[in-house]
Amino acid sequence: MLPLFILMVQLILYGRKRLFSLINDLPTVFEVVTERKPVKDKPAADSGSKSRGSTKRSSDGQVKSNPKFDEGYEEEDDEHSETLCGSCGGNYNADEFWIGCDICERWFHGKCVKITPAKAESIKQYKCPSCMRRGRP
Secondary structure (H helix, E strand, O other), X not given: OHHHHXXXXXXXXXXXXXXXXXXXXXXXXXXXXXXXXXXXXXOOOOOOOOOOOOEEEOOOOOXXXXXXXXXXXXXXXXXXXXXXXXXXXOEOOOOOOEEEOOOOOOEEEOOOOOOOHHHHHHOOOOOOHHHHHHOOO
């Protein structure tokens, strides 16, 4: 009777771990709705971030970028209304300075990540605090 109980407990524990990993491999509702690709912990070798220039959203709502990034890229006006800060979760406001992470492509209030517009101009490639902790290239 005891070995059967141990086998049942092991089956339950391993089943939970497997179910947990299967659920975590699925995209989140936010990623599905916004049609974003899930952010992986280990980026692919050819992520394209090397060829893409740095992007920054200034206080007037305009996206500033290097010419490399502008090739064939058009941005919709209503896209800004859906943008949420990756740090505080606040909505996009054209009166505030925003900066985009060049690694995970999330947007942040400048004040949330302690970046000023002047400091952002001198940064070639911005990495958000999350990407810095993960040691992404």
